[in-house]
Amino acid sequence: MPLITYRQAINDALAEELTRDENVIIMGEEVAQFNGAYKVTEGLLEKFGPKRIIDTPISEAGFIGIGIGASLLGVRPVMELMFWSFAYVAFDQMINNAANVRYMSGGLMHCPIVIRGPANGGTAVGATHSHTPENFIANTPGLKVVCPATAYDAKGLMKAAIRDNDPVYVMENTILYNEKWEVPETDYVVPLGKADIKREGKDVSIIAHGRAVITSLKAAEILKAEHGIDAEVVDLRSIRPLDEETILASVRKTHRVVLVEENKPFCGVDAQIAFMIQDKAFDDLDAPIRRVSSLDAPQVYSMPLEKLQIPDAHRVIAAVKTIC
Amino acid sequence: MTKKASAPSTAETAAKPASGLAHKDAPINAQLTKEQRIDLFRQMVRIRRFEERTLRVYQQGKIGGFLHLYIGQESVAVGTVSLKGQHDHYITAYRDHGHALAVGMSMNECMAELQGKYTGCSKGKGGSMHYFAPDKNFWGGHGIVGGQTPLGAGLAFGLKYKGLKGSCLCFMGDGAVNQGAFAEALNLASLWALPVVFVIENNGYSMGTSLARSSAATPLAKRADGYAMDWEVLNGANIWEVRARTAEAMKRAHESCRPTLLEMDTYRYRGHSMSDPEKYRDKAEVEEYKAKHDPINLLRADLLADGTLDEATATKIDDEAKAEADASAKFADESPFPPPEEIFRDVYWETDNPDKRTSQGRLFFND
Ligand SMILES: Cc1ncc(C[n+]2csc(CCOP(=O)(O)OP(=O)(O)O)c2C)c(N)n1
Numbered sequence: 001m002p003l004i005t006y007r008q009a010i011n012d013a014l015a016e017e018l019t020r021d022e023n024v025i026i027m028g029e030e031v032a033q034f035n036g037a038y039k040v041t042e043g044l045l046e047k048f049g050p051k052r053i054i055d056t057p058i059s060e061a062g063f064i065g066i067g068i069g070a071s072l073l074g075v076r077p078v079m080e081l082m083f084w085s086f087a088y089v090a091f092d093q094m095i096n097n098a099a100n101v102r103y104m105s106g107g108l109m110h111c112p113i114v115i116r117g118p119a120n121g122g123t124a125v126g127a128t129h130s131h132t133p134e135n136f137i138a139n140t141p142g143l144k145v146v147c148p149a150t151a152y153d154a155k156g157l158m159k160a161a162i163r164d165n166d167p168v169y170v171m172e173n174t175i176l177y178n179e180k181w182e183v184p185e186t187d188y189v190v191p192l193g194k195a196d197i198k199r200e201g202k203d204v205s206i207i208a209h210g211r212a213v214i215t216s217l218k219a220a221e222i223l224k225a226e227h228g229i230d231a232e233v234v235d236l237r238s239i240r241p242l243d244e245e246t247i248l249a250s251v252r253k254t255h256r257v258v259l260v261e262e263n264k265p266f267c268g269v270d271a272q273i274a275f276m277i278q279d280k281a282f283d284d285l286d287a288p289i290r291r292v293s294s295l296d297a298p299q300v301y302s303m304p305l306e307k308l309q310i311p312d313a314h315r316v317i318a319a320v321k322t323i324c
Numbered sequence: 325m326t327k328k329a330s331a332p333s334t335a336e337t338a339a340k341p342a343s344g345l346a347h348k349d350a351p352i353n354a355q356l357t358k359e360q361r362i363d364l365f366r367q368m369v370r371i372r373r374f375e376e377r378t379l380r381v382y383q384q385g386k387i388g389g390f391l392h393l394y395i396g397q398e399s400v401a402v403g404t405v406s407l408k409g410q411h412d413h414y415i416t417a418y419r420d421h422g423h424a425l426a427v428g429m430s431m432n433e434c435m436a437e438l439q440g441k442y443t444g445c446s447k448g449k450g451g452s453m454h455y456f457a458p459d460k461n462f463w464g465g466h467g468i469v470g471g472q473t474p475l476g477a478g479l480a481f482g483l484k485y486k487g488l489k490g491s492c493l494c495f496m497g498d499g500a501v502n503q504g505a506f507a508e509a510l511n512l513a514s515l516w517a518l519p520v521v522f523v524i525e526n527n528g529y530s531m532g533t534s535l536a537r538s539s540a541a542t543p544l545a546k547r548a549d550g551y552a553m554d555w556e557v558l559n560g561a562n563i564w565e566v567r568a569r570t571a572e573a574m575k576r577a578h579e580s581c582r583p584t585l586l587e588m589d590t591y592r593y594r595g596h597s598m599s600d601p602e603k604y605r606d607k608a609e610v611e612e613y614k615a616k617h618d619p620i621n622l623l624r625a626d627l628l629a630d631g632t633l634d635e636a637t638a639t640k641i642d643d644e645a646k647a648e649a650d651a652s653a654k655f656a657d658e659s660p661f662p663p664p665e666e667i668f669r670d671v672y673w674e675t676d677n678p679d680k681r682t683s684q685g686r687l688f689f690n691d
């Protein structure tokens with residue numbers, strides 16, 4: 001299997017879906033002539049032309065609203081947010097409109113839109129550019145949200161998102177764009193709502209999403225090598241829909257849980273996961289559930305401090321050690 | 325100015341007379357002392373040299389994600405800020421180094437901020453895009469395009485509410501005008517008669533998108549017509565014109581509490597931020613700007629011609645600016661990073677002032 005970058009995997013997913021379905025279009029700031037601020041849409045304008053690969057002015061509320069409107073007529077827009085941090089200027093469209101039109105019409109309409117872009121801290125761009133809003137999105141019934149951690153998942157989830165008939169918001173990570181993974185050349189999708197065991201283990205379940213999965217895998221290696229602890233790493237991949245079965249099966253196997261995310265802790269995604277586990281597998285737990293999240297403050301700019309703010313392997317290991 | 329051939333505004337702006345020299349005689353300029361004129365030059369040179377130095381520091385890997393340079397646009401910040409009175413306030417976007425130095429922030433605190441150091445203007449918490457100096461009437465430094473435009477109107481609202489005779493100068497780029505928040509701010513400013521001067525720094529591009537590809541109609545400032553607001557397009561490379569026309573707008577704010585929308589034609593020489601291959605414009609276009617419209621060269625030549633400045637003084641000012649920039653890099657290098665506890669400071673006023681806390685309950689939720 002060829003090794004390709006996370007960026008290339010998404011690019012391939014977009015190109016394949018553009019080829020498969022003529023209703024798929026790409027819209028966003030700098031996606032066409034500039035090839036994407038992070039080059040995720042590189043080459044698509046050349047291949048598919050300006051009718052389908054569309055540069056927008058800096059008008060997120062406007063163009064995302066246009067995407068939502070077009071989707072009602074069967075266009076399948078894939079909207080790029082240069083950063084998910086810019087979603088807030090378009091929140092009315094993304095939350096009030098995309099999430100609710102189906103419900104409020106009593107099921108008369110649906111909104112097959114994908115909104116994608118990077119949502120991460122860790123690159124010293126300050127508080128306004130480092131948001132991880134997966135919890136805000138997941139808090140909204142009517143929306144789906146996925147956070148791929150590898151190139152394989154990024155491609156498979158992107159294709160599933162584009163084929164999905166509901167609004168799916170895909171959160172990528174600029175730090176992962178250059179990382180490489182094996183990705184098959186054959187057409188595949190990763191179904192929304194299917195978690196993945198990224199590493200099998202028996203002593204503790206480390207449950208994570210997005211880049212926190214990579215951090216957790218690193219921690220698991222060290223736990224094995226230096227502490228003799230055999231950690232299982234569960235990658236949620238999809239936040240909503242959520243694969244409760246895979247999570248619970250892992251908990252029933254290891255009886256110990258550490259939740260890791262780059263989201264801020266209060267009402268973060270893992271708050272919901274922790275509730276779900278105690279609700280459905282309380283008797284299987286041999287220890288309290290532990291959490292590792294970003295430190296609870298706006299994202300700090302200063303590079304050494306931001307390193308401390310985002311979960312790293314050491315913090316994951318320390319959390320595991322408190323219960324193993 | 326002949327520029328941005330692809331942009332529809334070219335005809336509009338090129339048709340205007342090269343009016344700089346006439347503006348030089350405007351009372352607001354005529355009244356300047358020799359030292360004040362030289363100081364305009366000095367401030368522009370300081371900004372240029374500071375930013376050239378930041379570029380080198382960036383290349384050494386000491387600066388975080390973004391660094392948006394203002395090089396080429398200095399006359400706008402220096403010209404407008406030179407009009408600042410006690411109750412005149414300034415707010416801009418992420419391309420903020422020029423405004424920051426112009427209002428009197430030091431190179432040291434600005435350079436240290438870029439390196440995430442504790443001695444930075446925001447203690448290393450904001451970075452390049454988020455400089456602030458409220459004590460100098462400078463309210464940032466805003467990273468979200470267009471996000472500062474309602475704030476500018478809000479500062480003006482605050483001045484009016486408090487009965488202060490002042491204004492807020494609110495800067496944005498030519499791309500920012502297409503944010504919905506700006507349209508709302510324009511209407512509110514006019515509807516409520518707020519003393520705000522919106523300044524579009526039209527450098528022809530928003531990232532890799534030319535003006536012609538982002539705005540349906542030009543001049544951009546003409547949008548003010550839709551809100552019964554005064555507007556004007558001017559040559560931002562000519563500091564006399566910037567001062568003369570901005571002074572009129574500020575007078576309108578001070579005396580009649582009316583907003584204005586100014587569009588200043590300008591140009592950025594560097595890429596949008598640091599990783600920009602600049603395929604969207606010709607090298608020749610940039611070179612033409614540097615050669616014919618450089619705001620610093622224009623003022624320098626003007627001041628040399630009228631005898632305000634001599635070569636030796638001009639060179640000395642330049643040398644001093646370079647030395648000051650070098651010293652700021654050294655200062656930043658030698659400054660400490662903030663201690664880790666700083667992550668949790670400055671989040672809430674209440675936790676920074678624990679003895680005056682009035683709310684109850686837990687505010688932070690770490691694992
Ligand atoms: C809401 C939002 N969308 C997109 C961006 C990314 N972005 C930063 S600067 C920029 C271009 C802005 O151009 P312009 O307003 O002309 O200002 P200039 O950079 O030329 O000073 C873009 C798209 C952002 N920071 N905020």
Ligand SMILES: [Mg+2]
Pocket residue numbers: 497498499525526527528529530531
């Ligand atoms: Mg611009």
